[in-house]
Amino acid sequence: MSTGNSTAEPLPPVRDLSALRADFPILNQAVNGHPLVYLDNAATSQKPVAVIEAMDRYYRCDNANVHRGIHELSNRATATMENSRARAARFLNAARSSEVVFTRGTTESINLVAATWGADNLRPGDQILLTEMEHHSNLVPWQLVARRTGAELVFLPVTGDEGLLDLARLDALLTPRVRLFALTHVSNTLGTVNPVAELCERARKVGAVSLVDAAQSAGHLPLDVQAIGCDFLACSGHKLCGPTGIGLLYGRQEQLEAMPPWQGGGEMISSVDFHESRWNVVPHKFEAGTPNIAGSVGLHAAFDYLDAIGRQRIFQHDQELAGYAYERLTTLSGTRVFGPRTGRSGVVSFLLDDVHAHDLVTAADQFGVALRGGHHCNQPLMRKLGVPSTARASFYFYNTRAEVDRLIEVLREIRRFFGG
Amino acid sequence: MFDDLADLYQQVILDHSKSPRNFHRLDPADRTAEGTNPLCGDNITVFLRMDGARIKELSFQGSGCAIxxxxxxxxxxxxxxxTLTEVKGLFDQVHDMVTTGKSPASDMGKLAVFAGVHRFPARVKCAILPWHAVLAALEGQVNPVTTE
Incomplete structure (x- = not known):
């Protein structure tokens, strides 16, 4: 019998978010002699037991290669993988499962679109519109394809420390020369939540295709690709309680069908001759080679887990914690906090006096507080903000106000140590 | 509470990071090279004036962490x-010290304060960055060196 999670019952509603900490064994440990305070969720989230056990169960009971197989285990593995795809489509509210391509993550999803759609559709003189707050993964793939095709990159500016997109400039920049508008839903550095539905509609009006980088949003707020109206959307499993090495590319059916395949190999073909081949149907056309089956199982369990909590609740919790952290950080003397004051996601970047972000993060780690310091794969944005790097605290539903208090207490200690 | 931290950030290090010595541009310089650490955005340029094969004057500019x-x-x-040979010899000792924590064979003077870095693997690059830059300058490399 199959013990895969494809038949999992909907989980009961969650009453108390702090009770969920018990689902994350990793959080219950001391680091450098202090209770771990994990505030690096924008880099990767921790994994609940439900996800770890689902993958463990898959390997213990159901593992085989997908498709092509005829035996029982292979059938199970295939059903498991395709169930995960259907679950992913529901998670994103895609109209069809076939609009969901499994990738290694957000970066690979964006590279896939750049390499296939980009190579097929971009001509010299065409423009790709990005924003100044893009992660390198939604910048460098476009630089590569621009170099190959002769297309040109243009950028919607970010204004001030508040870190909002300068929408007043959009009309001037979003001309019919723009073939693609690729933008992040939530900034991994500033915490800004961009009005993606409105922006994708503006893109559509000038005939541009839109791509949303949902790496920081998919596990944190309700996501509906049909309401957003994007042509493409990319996200990663590991930032939303799932395993590393698996992510999604959503693409509208007609876009995916018109695109050439990406990597060649098994699974992506329908027939192969010595000199040419015919491509498999969407989405399999984009999935050469043995996929990350166990990863898809973990992802499925992560979707179930998150939806049992409710993404609207997660977003509210993130916002409450970020708002609380923002307020406490700004009242701590000598801090500079980046990003919008209100309406932000659970990401807060800051600087403390003249303590370099890396020194701050090393020091915080000595108190068990896990932060990130650096340019957050946002080098051009850092230059624009006039700082080499920032420290960043990023929250998830299992973080608490007490952890924010602990962060502030530790920052005071750090300032004392560095003599600020 | 601060024991490990104080081991890494010794007073001498805190002092030099707050009031860096030879922190200016040499113009003109005989040799110059830039070192960057892409991970943290650190960027250091070294300037050298030579007296034959020996370093006569040495300075740096840039932004970076305390280390x-x-x-x-x-x-x-x-x-x-x-000389270049002497700098290479010192570099090897510093590199050894910050990666393994092994006490250097010879008296390294103030450089010994970086011994604590070995317990913080993520920070080894920070300590080594200026050394890469100075070696690049001495060896006449044109492109910026990075620690990646």
Whole structure:
């Protein structure tokens, strides 16, 4: 019998978010002699037991290669993988499962679109519109394809420390020369939540295709690709309680069908001759080679887990914690906090006096507080903000106000140590 | 509570990071090279004036964390009058010390304050960055060196 999670019952509603900490064994440990305070969720989230056990169960009971197989285990593995795809489509509210391509993550999803759609559709003189707050993964793939095709990159500016997109400039920049508008839903550095539905509609009006980088949003707020109206959307499993090495590319059916395949190999073909081949149907056309089956199982369990909590609740919790952290950080003397004051996601970047972000993060780690310091794969944005790097605290539903208090207490200690 | 931290950030390091020595541009310089650490955005440029094969004057500019700044500052103090071969010898000892924590064979003077870095693997690059830059300058490399 199959013990895969494809038949999992909907989980009961969650009453108390702090009770969920018990689902994350990793959080219950001391680091450098202090209770771990994990505030690096924008880099990767921790994994609940439900996800770890689902993958463990898959390997213990159901593992085989997908498709092509005829035996029982292979059938199970295939059903498991395709169930995960259907679950992913529901998670994103895609109209069809076939609009969901499994990738290694957000970066690979964006590279896939750049390499296939980009190579097929971009001509010299065409423009790709990005924003100044893009992660390198939604910048460098476009630089590569621009170099190959002769297309040109243009950028919607970010204004001030508040870190909002300068929408007043959009009309001037979003001309019919723009073939693609690729933008992040939530900034991994500033915490800004961009009005993606409105922006994708503006893109559509000038005939541009839109791509949303949902790496920081998919596990944190309700996501509906049909309401957003994007042509493409990319996200990663590991930032939303799932395993590393698996992510999604959503693409509208007609876009995916018109695109050439990406990597060649098994699974992506329908027939192969010595000199040419015919491509498999969407989405399999984009999935050469043995996929990350166990990863898809973990992802499925992560979707179930998150939806049992409710993404609207997660977003509210993130916002409450970020708002609380923002307020406490700004009242701590000598801090500079980046990003919008209100309406932000659970990401807060800051600087403390003249303590370099890396020194701050090393020091915080000595108190068990896990932060990130650096340019957050946002080098051009850092230059624009006039700082080499920032420290960043990023929250998830299992973080608490007490952890924010602990962060502030530790920052005071750090300032004392560095003599600020 | 601060024990490990104080082991990494010794007073000498904190002092040099707050008031770096030889922290200016040499113009004109005989040799110059830029070192960057892409991970943290640290960026250090070293300037050298030579007297034959020996370093006559050495300075640096740039932005970085306390470790990289102090390392550059103490390095500029330690390398006056040295040749490329001598700098390479010192580099090897510093590199050994910050990666393994092994006590150096010879008296390293102030450079010994970086011994604590080995317990913080993520920070080894910070301490080593200015050394890469100075070696690149001495060897006449044109492109910026990085620690990646």
């Amino acid at each position: 990289s700044k102090a390392s550059a500052s103490i390095m500029t103090e330690s390398l006056q009058g040295r």
